[in-house]
């Protein structure tokens with residue numbers, strides 16, 4: 001890639017008069033040796049999986065294998081249909097869709113890891129709800145996924161995108177940043193505004209620990225995806241309104257690395273701290289596994305089928 005930081009990405013966009021998505025598509029085609037059509041088609045396939053996960057989550061109301069979670073997407077959907085949600089109807093829809101995809105993941109269904117399975121609901125929640133709201137064609141959302149991918153690429157190469165390495169700030173936080181930046185571009189904002197949205201969003205999740213109850217990507221992961229979708233909408237709106245990240249977004253990514261590196265092991269997906277070790281968290285773990293923890297037998301931040 002010809003960029004390794006968000007500032008370099010903006011510079012490329014400005015010098016070449018391209019959007020973030022266009023830069024990413026060109027770079028990916030060059031690096032992979034594939035045609036633009038081929039990589040777009042692959043990304044379109046990922047977007048179809050995302051939409052199907054939203055639909056499946058709402059339609060089938062899946063419960064997780066552990067029996068701990070499921071049904072929250074439907075609850076939010078029904079609540080939003082019957083009453084005026086405090087966050088507004090559109091944000092409630094994004095929230096319900098994000099919960100739906102996360103519930104599909106918890107039920108071992110097919111999702112796209114964006115950037116991980118634990119944070120798989122945020123981008124579909126924001127994208128699918130925005131598509132319905134603004135009447136966008138799939139092709140436009142495919143561009144959005146490339147923009148999100150460029151942002152995720154920079155974060156992954158300068159900090160972390162997994163809870164086991166850098167806490168939930170790295171997973172849910174990164175997904176919020178990716179969704180926010182991409183949404184700014186989808187709504188006609190400049191690359192600079194999109195990058196400010198990333199910094200604004202990431203700042204709001206710095207320090208968020210990874211503490212999944214019983215080592216399962218369910219509690220608190222699913223609701224964090226719901227919150228994440230709403231935060232991404234808010235960050236995009238702030239950036240589109242002209243709010244800037246006073247600390248440059250690349251520096252915020254550096255802080256995420258610093259904070260994640262200093263995080264104790266117990267707050268990095270081991271289920272040895274945080275919510276996982278509350279009296280209720282321990283009780284749930286004991287009911288599921290006896291005295292042991294499932295952590296020893298699980299893959300980092302897995303769950304459903306990733307694509």
Ligand code: SF4
Pocket residue numbers: 118119162163164167168169171172209210211212216217218219220221224269301
């Ligand atoms: S709490 Fe941990 S496992 Fe759950 S979404 Fe956050 S980073 Fe992933």
